[in-house]
Amino acid sequence: MAIAILAVSSFTGAQAGQRIAGYYAETDVSDVIEKDLIQKEFETLMGEEDCDSLENGKEFYTNGDGKFLADLPTYTDKVSPHVATAQSYFQDQYFWDTWVTAALNKEDTAFERGNAKFTAFPNNIDDDGGCVGFEEGAKKFSNYVAGMVEIFQFTQAAIDLAAKGCSAQTDGCKDAISMWDNAVAYFVGSLEGEDGNQGTAEDGSYGKSVYTLADKRCDDYAKCGVDGKSTMKDVPSKANLVLINLFAQGAQAIWSGDAMEAKKIATKIDQKMSVPFIQGTLRYTYRLGNGSTKDKEVAEGYTFAMGVLPKLWKCSAAAAELVESELGIGQGTAGTKNVDFKAVEAAFQCNYNCMGVLCSEVGSLFDGDDSARLKACKDPKKVCGREKKKFKKFCKIYRGKGGKTKFKPGFD
16 A cells, blocks of 8 residues: 555555555554654744744744654653763753754753854845744754654664563564664655655655655765665665665564664664765855855754764764864854865764765765765775875874763753
């Protein structure tokens, strides 16, 4: 049975035994998969990009159905490694709500790191609406950054249940696989359909989920399709194909009760999910490094960075600090003068190996041009398992000790 199309009629959700962007869901995830409709309404309410629509979004997020986005995550018994790293970076247990609330209120956050001074937007908005920067900061964070919180808390729930003891020879770990299926359902959402081809509407519109981000960026970086060389919007990104395959492997591990293997796969999923966030960050960093001071682009560049900076910080506190000093809203270069794109690019590139990312996965930035505006970096060749001295010397200032904090991750 094909998944119903939201643009035509109501969506019925994925039942047990149906596909989610190619992933086979063993359990009924109809409730979870439709949560992207809440995000869609949140963004629709702010679609005019003026300050009245910002107020509409604020009311929805604070008192309407959008409160679900503020109240994430669903599973709070144990914090996942992904969320623990982010909480430690921001030193805030509910950093996503803090960020989105601040953006909607046109106020500053007060994070230890990753701070956003929304009151200091450059306001060089050209033809954009007067509150576009606040709106972009709110909706991109609630969709993509908060979305990962829910995804990895679901994978953590599955791992925790499997670790209690179950196997394919007994009950098949059905409760655990239900949580894993939920992670995939939230990752993809209802608007992407069974095939994951950027939604099922006739206009090929994108969905509203973390999965959507990779599909949007694959066009900019020519990383769509199985070969990862296409700019065609009617096929999923290479990054998403890799992620769906990893989720399928994890489902098998959970089904068999192999919590340790599932944990390893969840780590790899976390690593590969960094790719579209890096792509988004570099795309807007490139624009901000070439004269743009638009609030919209300042907001998007820094918000995408927030999806990956905690991981970069874990590898190198110095690299994360450099990126923040360039892109930080109201406290960095962005919006006041050209961002040092090469420095931001190097901060990431020099830590790709630590982050579990390859230059070839990020790709070259085309951003609508026929020729690359920015060519993909080359993964460093190693001699006897060691990096060449030239690359190691180049990266010296972009590396260092990973970030540490006394902050204890968890949920109240």
